[in-house]
Amino acid sequence: MPLSSPHLLGLQGVPREDIQLILDTSTTFREVLERPIKKVPTLQGKTIVNLFYENSTRTRLSFELAQKRLSADTINFSTASSSTKKGETFKDTVRNIEAMKVDMIIVRHESAGVPAYLTKISKANIINAGDGRHEHPTQALLDMYSIREKLGKIEGLKVCIVGDITHSRVALSNIYGLISMGAQVSVCGPSTMIPKDIEKLGVKVYNSIDKAISEHDVLNVLRIQIERKANSTFPTLREYHNYFGITAERLEKHNKEILILHPGPINRGVELSSEVADGPYQIILNQVTNGVAIRMAVLYLLGTRP
Numbered sequence: 001m002p003l004s005s006p007h008l009l010g011l012q013g014v015p016r017e018d019i020q021l022i023l024d025t026s027t028t029f030r031e032v033l034e035r036p037i038k039k040v041p042t043l044q045g046k047t048i049v050n051l052f053y054e055n056s057t058r059t060r061l062s063f064e065l066a067q068k069r070l071s072a073d074t075i076n077f078s079t080a081s082s083s084t085k086k087g088e089t090f091k092d093t094v095r096n097i098e099a100m101k102v103d104m105i106i107v108r109h110e111s112a113g114v115p116a117y118l119t120k121i122s123k124a125n126i127i128n129a130g131d132g133r134h135e136h137p138t139q140a141l142l143d144m145y146s147i148r149e150k151l152g153k154i155e156g157l158k159v160c161i162v163g164d165i166t167h168s169r170v171a172l173s174n175i176y177g178l179i180s181m182g183a184q185v186s187v188c189g190p191s192t193m194i195p196k197d198i199e200k201l202g203v204k205v206y207n208s209i210d211k212a213i214s215e216h217d218v219l220n221v222l223r224i225q226i227e228r229k230a231n232s233t234f235p236t237l238r239e240y241h242n243y244f245g246i247t248a249e250r251l252e253k254h255n256k257e258i259l260i261l262h263p264g265p266i267n268r269g270v271e272l273s274s275e276v277a278d279g280p281y282q283i284i285l286n287q288v289t290n291g292v293a294i295r296m297a298v299l300y301l302l303g304t305r306p
Ligand code: CP
Pocket: 055, 056, 057, 058, 059, 060, 130, 139, 263, 264, 265
């Protein structure tokens, strides 16, 4: 069965079968990444553009690597070195790239809704690599894959997303994806960082990190998005760390195994202490490795969709 949509704009409304198919296909590509020759000819002849209007390390590099591992032709666009600086509009930029006969567009943009807009002005398959505060579907997929890899399942697990929920596209995609896969999802953070009415999405709200640690199997700890002025929602970073930071002392106090994810980049000493960021419970670099396999699976499933 192919994916139900030619685009991946978010996980809201994506059928469980589609998420399952992406996770299962990623397992095959994860094996490819362990081979001495980490390349397959699957997307030979396809041309993919990485259209990044916002900074990225993990997502941009892992999409590019995934494209190369699948033998696609890859071109990269970044605003700093483009004619956007000369005043070209977003629509004109896309139409010019489209005229070079690209098959797929991976887009990151500071404005929510840009990937959906692209589907209206381009014939290419569109993949959202993060749009404003809206969604970051491949991050949530790699988070779910990493949880399943470590704990053997997603269904029935209690997963708490910690931190700056209001500014986070990672939170929203994780909430949609995890609920669809049968997890019980909560959020935890200062009330100024929790959107009003978030319970309507089917999540429970915690304001105590100690209670959240004691009642969950998995913590997905989000970055405080200083560039989106998130630090104006609490007095100081030190205060945030004191009340919501995940520290070794906090984890030891509860004396339980808990899986810790973080999408990166980490603010060390803010959302995680360095001891936890490098410690035995976290799987942060596994997430990064799995991100390549997830992106290979998404590219393959969309690029070969009938
Ligand atoms: N997790 C994530 O999206 O990281 P980048 O901003 O580095 O791509």
